[in-house]
Amino acid sequence: MKKIIAVSKGDGIGPEIVTEGVKVLDTISKYTDFEFELKDAPAGGEVWKKHGENLPDKSFQTIKNADALLFGAVGLPDLPPGTGESAVLKIRQGLDLYVNLRPIKLYNVLRDKCPLKEEYIGKGIDITFIRENTEGLYKNIGKLEKDSAENLMVYTRKGCERIINYAYKFAKRMGHRKLTSVDKANLLYASKFWRTIFHEIGEKYPEIEKEDIYIDAFCQWLIRAPYKFQTVVTDNMFGDIISDEGAFLIGSLGMAPSGNIHPGKVSMYEPIHGSAPDIAGKGIANPIGTILSIKLMLQESFNLVEIGNEIDLAVEDALKEGRTVDIKHKDLKVLTTSEMGNLIVDKLKNKLKN
Ligand code: NAI
Numbered sequence: 357m358k359k360i361i362a363v364s365k366g367d368g369i370g371p372e373i374v375t376e377g378v379k380v381l382d383t384i385s386k387y388t389d390f391e392f393e394l395k396d397a398p399a400g401g402e403v404w405k406k407h408g409e410n411l412p413d414k415s416f417q418t419i420k421n422a423d424a425l426l427f428g429a430v431g432l433p434d435l436p437p438g439t440g441e442s443a444v445l446k447i448r449q450g451l452d453l454y455v456n457l458r459p460i461k462l463y464n465v466l467r468d469k470c471p472l473k474e475e476y477i478g479k480g481i482d483i484t485f486i487r488e489n490t491e492g493l494y495k496n497i498g499k500l501e502k503d504s505a506e507n508l509m510v511y512t513r514k515g516c517e518r519i520i521n522y523a524y525k526f527a528k529r530m531g532h533r534k535l536t537s538v539d540k541a542n543l544l545y546a547s548k549f550w551r552t553i554f555h556e557i558g559e560k561y562p563e564i565e566k567e568d569i570y571i572d573a574f575c576q577w578l579i580r581a582p583y584k585f586q587t588v589v590t591d592n593m594f595g596d597i598i599s600d601e602g603a604f605l606i607g608s609l610g611m612a613p614s615g616n617i618h619p620g621k622v623s624m625y626e627p628i629h630g631s632a633p634d635i636a637g638k639g640i641a642n643p644i645g646t647i648l649s650i651k652l653m654l655q656e657s658f659n660l661v662e663i664g665n666e667i668d669l670a671v672e673d674a675l676k677e678g679r680t681v682d683i684k685h686k687d688l689k690v691l692t693t694s695e696m697g698n699l700i701v702d703k704l705k706n707k708l709k710n
C-alpha cells in the first residue's frame with residue numbers, strides 16, 4: 357500500500373531531525389510492502405523570510421492532499437515571536453486536529469537519565485497524555501486593555517465529548533485498565549462540565565476504572581508515583597503543562613514524540629520540542645522524538661502497529677550502544693544526529709528483514 361506523507365522540515369534543528377525521520381520512512385518503504393511517497397511542504401520562519409508567509413497556500417494544499425504530515429519544528433530567534441511558530445497553530449486549526457497525543461515512556465536503558473530517584477520511578481514510566489487541542493484558554497477569546505487583560509475558558513459539549521470519547525477508545529485499545537482525567541473542578545465551571553461528561557461517556561466503558569485528579573495534585577503525583585498512570589486525558593492548557601513536565605522525566609526533551617490528530621483525517625506528527633536555535637547546525641540534536649513520532653503516525657494514521665513497535669524496539673536497542681549528547685552515558689559512544697539516526701535504521705532494517 358502506498359501513502360503520501362507531507363514533510364515540513366521547518367527551522368533550526370528541524371531539517372536535521374526530519375532527515376533522520378525520513379531515513380526511517382525510506383527503510384520501511386524498502387523492507388515492507390508499505391510504501392511512502394514524500395512531498396515537501398515548507399513551513400515556518402525561513403519560508404516567511406522568503407515569501408512573507410509561514411504557511412504558503414501551496415504547502416497547506418500539499419498537506420491537505422497527503423495521508424499524514426511529518427513536521428520538524430519552527431521558530432527563529434531573529435524574527436518576532438510567533439512569526440514562524442504560528443504555522444503550527446494554523447495547521448492544527450485548519451485541519452481541526454483536536455487530539456494531541458503525547459506518550460511519555462522511559463526506556464529502561466535510560467533510567468540513569470530520569471531525574472527521579474529509583475524509588476519514585478518504581479515500576480517505570482509509560483504514560484500517554486491525551487490533550488484537547490482546539491478549545492479552552494488557547495482558543496484566544498479575550499481582550500487586552502490598558503489596565504486589564506482577560507481570556508475566556510470555553511469548553512463546548514462537542515469539544516469535550518470528542519476528546520473524551522477518543523481517550524476511552526484509546527485506553528481500551530491499549531488494554532489499559534484505568535483512565536485518569538485531570539481538571540480543576542473544585543474551582544472552574546468549565547472543569548465541572550468536563551468532569552460530568554467524562555463520567556457520562558464512561559458509562560459506556562464499565563471495564564475501565566475512572567479516576568479524577570485536580571491539576572495541582574496531579575503535578576505532584578506525576579513526580580511522586582508516575583507508575584500509577586497509563587492514559588491521562590485533560591484540557592488544552594493543563595495538557596500543555598503536564599506533558600512538558602512528563603517529557604523531562606524520560607531523559608530529554610529530544611526524546612518526546614507527539615501526534616496532532618483528527619481520527620480518519622490527515623494528521624500531523626512532530627517531536628514536542630522546538631527549533632532549538634542554541635544547537636542548530638551543530639549536528640548534535642537528538643532525532644528520537646521525531647523517529648518516535650513516525651511510530652505514532654504508523655500506529656494512529658495507518659494502523660501499522662507492528663512496524664511501529666519495531667521502531668520502538670530499534671530505538672531501545674540503539675540506546676544501548678550510543679547516544680546523542682543530551683542523553684550521553686560515560687560508557688557509551690557519543691553520537692551525532694545522523695549517527696544516531698543511522699544506528700536506529702540499522703537496528704530497524706534487521707528487525708524488518710526477519
Ligand atoms: P526548544 O524545545 O527548542 O529547546 C529547549 C531546550 O531543549 C534547548 O536547550 C534545546 O537545545 C533543547 N532541545 C530541544 N530539542 C532537542 C533535541 N532534539 N535534542 C537535544 N536537545 C534539544 O524550546 P525553546 O528554546 O523554548 O524554543 C526555541 C524555538 O522553538 C522558539 O522559537 C519557540 O517558539 C519554538 N518552538 C516551536 C515548537 C514547534 O515547532 N512545535 C514547539 C516549542 C517551541
Ligand code: MG
Pocket residue numbers: 596597600
Ligand atoms: Mg508546550
